[in-house]
Amino acid sequence: MNFAGVGYTLPAVVAVVAVCAAESILLRTGLFRRPAYWLTMAIVLGFQILVDGWLTKGPTPIVVYNPDHILGLRFPWDIPVEDYLFGFALVTAVLLGWERARQRQGGVPR
DSSP states (O other): OOSSOOOHHHHHHHHHHHHHHHHIIOOOOOOGGGHHHHHHHHHHHHHHHHHHHHHSSSSSSSSOOGGGSSOOOOTTOBBBHHHHHHHHHHHHHHHHHHHHHHHHTOOOOO
């Protein structure tokens, strides 16, 4: 593991912290308490593993990461752990935005 290069790792961790803080402190939509959210994230994770694995696996991957910019933890199929963090932050941020917009339009909280 290379801890010196945080070019991709640090923004990935900051993105997760920022999204979780936005929900916990600012938005308070209750999204993290909903089983439907966690089911959605499990489905996203399944497809992320398939697609990301195809892009990063093998002797000639389509996507190549600079080893100086990631931790070096890769699983399964050579997927950098940072990709999971960014995926979580991106999907959660979009869902939070949709939920907040729905609540502002007078939708009933679920």
